[in-house]
Amino acid sequence: MSNNLDERYNQLLNESTLNQAKNILSNSRLRKDSADSAVGDLDTFENDADETIDEETGLAIITLDEVGDHCTFDDAWTVIYDRVYDVTDYLCVHPGGEEVIMEYVGYDATVAFRGVNHSRAAFRALEKYCVGILPAAERLNYNPV
Numbered sequence: 001m002s003n004n005l006d007e008r009y010n011q012l013l014n015e016s017t018l019n020q021a022k023n024i025l026s027n028s029r030l031r032k033d034s035a036d037s038a039v040g041d042l043d044t045f046e047n048d049a050d051e052t053i054d055e056e057t058g059l060a061i062i063t064l065d066e067v068g069d070h071c072t073f074d075d076a077w078t079v080i081y082d083r084v085y086d087v088t089d090y091l092c093v094h095p096g097g098e099e100v101i102m103e104y105v106g107y108d109a110t111v112a113f114r115g116v117n118h119s120r121a122a123f124r125a126l127e128k129y130c131v132g133i134l135p136a137a138e139r140l141n142y143n144p145v
Helices: 002-026 042-047 064-068 098-102 110-115 120-129
Strands: 075-080 083-086 130-133
Touching (some): 075 098, 075 110, 083 120, 120 130
Antiparallel strands (some): 083 130
């Protein structure tokens, strides 16, 4: 089972990396930080609002591609256990240093987070930075233990 999760993780990581590379090469990375980002007019946005919220968690659904758009020191998002975190304000206070997190900004950092054996307190510290969850098709479905 772990092997299947690793394969799925690598597949999603490769897809996300490929899309980010395409964006960088074309020099047309689009920001999605407006209320109307890539949705259309406000009427359409209001009609689609239920589709952008995960029913189980109540969190906004954010794709790996969108996470990849937030990959700078001033705008840093990462994914841990399928949840999306805006760690911009946490970078300078991370006990391991900001460069450790910056390596995974814009990507899924679940495997790295698990590999360091973070404490439960470290995991709880992330809660206030949570901004959303990945769509079901992009989730690794690891359980934080």
